[in-house]
Amino acid sequence: MRFPLRDTTAVAAGLLAPFVAVLALTPLRTQVTHTDLTLLLVVVVVAVATLGNRLAGALAALSAAAWFDFFLTEPHQSFHIENRADAETAVLLLVVGLIVSQLAARGRLLKRVAVADASHLERLHATTRLARVSTSSDEVVRRVRQELTEVLELASCRFEYGSLVGRPPRLEPDGTVKVAGWIWDLERQGWPEGEIELRATVRGRYQGRFLLTPVPDAVPPPLEARLVAADLAAQAAAALDDDRAGAGRVGAGPGS
Known part of the structure; x- marks a missing residue:
């Protein structure tokens, strides 16, 4: 490192x-x-x-x-x-x-912790406001991708719809990272190699996943930043779930 x-x-x-x-x-x-x-x-x-x-x-x-x-x-x-x-x-x-x-x-x-906490809170508030007023879940997903790139200091971040494929390292909602089911020691080992998935799940329903690419040899962000990242992914999941629920209600109109 x-x-x-x-x-x-x-x-x-x-x-x-x-x-x-x-x-x-x-x-x-x-x-x-x-x-x-x-x-x-x-x-x-x-x-x-x-x-x-x-x-x-x-x-x-x-x-x-x-x-x-x-x-x-x-x-x-x-x-x-x-x-x-x-x-x-x-x-x-x-x-x-x-x-x-x-x-x-x-x-x-x-002082740095206080500034970081204020920045994290603003990110969550801004994303929550967007999720409430936006009519497009894709817009929320794009915003969350941008926020994740900044808060985790990533090289890149993409979103993948559909079913799970493969078993990449996973960033969990509690801020830990698991590799093959084992908790990865971020502080000592740094980020694991390759993309890291962050699942977008709300009320137990899987909506997709963000695939995170860290900067090579970068020091992983603190736990607070990883927890914010999990909350941001949940906001995207909620927006996607609302879109699908709305599409279901439209499809179930009179005569269906």
Whole structure:
């Protein structure tokens, strides 16, 4: 599995940003107290954690403490510290950096979850409104295909009417993926190879299935996104079921 570019960049920043910051602060080491220099490095750690992730924040804290020791404490350009106060400052920088970076990363995660939840809710509401006003189930199916492609970050998505053929991996209503009847470990193994079916079923009646093609080596979306995908498929199934029920009522007119 490949790591997203943003996470890779964040990890690189966690290692390099404190180093660059310490180099910039080195000319000031005789003019500014070590406490003030430490606070400036904590700001760098928080910035990396906020823009990146927990791993990046932890690496930034370790990097900041190491380069603070190497460049800003005596003897300079050595990882040995002679002054006890400087040693305590370096340890505090590491501890505070780790704590603050984790808090910053958690705040970023909570914000991202809130934005994602709002986006998922809007998708469901928009699709529900369309299903209510549209006179064409095909239009609802097209809309759901588009939403599934976006919410699951797919390479492509198509809808297949008719009976089931073959046994491809299946995305279940509870968000799990089954392969040959066994639950697939998405977090460790990524998406299974080939197309993945998502059945459109309502009130126990099968209406068709969406066939999902993930981006190769892509990280699977979180459980919340997969649950939204199952709800979207149910909206398409309901629209198809209503169309068939309406066709049945028309066919059963007077004299039938």
